[in-house]
Amino acid sequence: MPIRSTRAVLFMTVAGACLLAPLQSATLSVSLNDSAFELASTILGPGVTIVGTPTLSAMPGQTGIFANFNSGPYTQTGGAPGIYALTSGVILTTGIASGAEGNYIGGPSYDAQGNGDAMLSAIGGSPTFDADVLTASFTTSNPMLLLNFVFASSEYPSFVGTSPTDPIAIFVNGKNVALVPGTSTPISINSINADTNAKYFTQYSTPSTPFNYGGATTVLTASSSVSTSSVNTIKFAIADAGDATLDSALLIQAGPLTAVPEPSTWLLSLTAGGLFVLFARFHRKAVNR
Numbered sequence: 001m002p003i004r005s006t007r008a009v010l011f012m013t014v015a016g017a018c019l020l021a022p023l024q025s026a027t028l029s030v031s032l033n034d035s036a037f038e039l040a041s042t043i044l045g046p047g048v049t050i051v052g053t054p055t056l057s058a059m060p061g062q063t064g065i066f067a068n069f070n071s072g073p074y075t076q077t078g079g080a081p082g083i084y085a086l087t088s089g090v091i092l093t094t095g096i097a098s099g100a101e102g103n104y105i106g107g108p109s110y111d112a113q114g115n116g117d118a119m120l121s122a123i124g125g126s127p128t129f130d131a132d133v134l135t136a137s138f139t140t141s142n143p144m145l146l147l148n149f150v151f152a153s154s155e156y157p158s159f160v161g162t163s164p165t166d167p168i169a170i171f172v173n174g175k176n177v178a179l180v181p182g183t184s185t186p187i188s189i190n191s192i193n194a195d196t197n198a199k200y201f202t203q204y205s206t207p208s209t210p211f212n213y214g215g216a217t218t219v220l221t222a223s224s225s226v227s228t229s230s231v232n233t234i235k236f237a238i239a240d241a242g243d244a245t246l247d248s249a250l251l252i253q254a255g256p257l258t259a260v261p262e263p264s265t266w267l268l269s270l271t272a273g274g275l276f277v278l279f280a281r282f283h284r285k286a287v288n289r
Helices: 038-044 118-124 263-272
Strands: 028-032 048-057 063-070 087-094 127-139 143-154 168-172 201-204 215-217 221-225 234-240 248-253
Touching: 038 063, 038 087, 038 127, 048 263, 063 234, 087 118, 087 127, 118 168, 118 234, 143 168, 234 248
Parallel strands: none
Antiparallel strands: 028 063, 048 127, 063 087, 087 248, 127 234, 143 215, 143 221, 143 248, 168 234, 201 215
């Protein structure tokens, strides 16, 4: 395992960043859960049949089921205002899942003391540790699946532009589909922020932000073709790279995982940019790595 560095949580004011509105009536809650079957069942939902036994590779406390995740109204740095509200789903983190709760106070910073993941290391180009990985096999009659997610991080905004950053991925049959929309670029604090691909970013957090991360993407939507005649695999993964301080998280909206969104979810897709949530809690990296 690589040597981990530590760093103090940094607070900074970003010129031009707009404030999030006060906390909404429903506040984020997280129930810790390390049952791979319950987690996979929450994500995949009706229309997708789990095959075999799902697996979870994580340390205790890294994973849970969330309720009432919302962004509060936001105004993008260079774009339109928006809001997203996710009723429930699964949260995978590089630290402690309950650290996502509450208004922004600098972001959770917890060293899970876990192992890395080779596929994430390859994506990020750096050794990883504290990996949280949920894997499941499934069958479906849908030839195309939609994956909708939010990415958020305590690394925002102070360490945008540094390297390495915590990698995240959603592998469908071995291919990462958690990419900046319309590109082959993996999602990170460097590929989506207030200055880069800003239309996919909300804004940097303030004390009124209704979750404890320094920034978040809009709800993103990924898609993947799958087999309707054989077993498919899906792997949700996030890990630390560079250091073990300041958490990252992947929040995935509860199912169903389908080829065509349900009408009520489609409305969310139009207003928020997607259906599932990849909320990445990212650990703040040292400037010199």
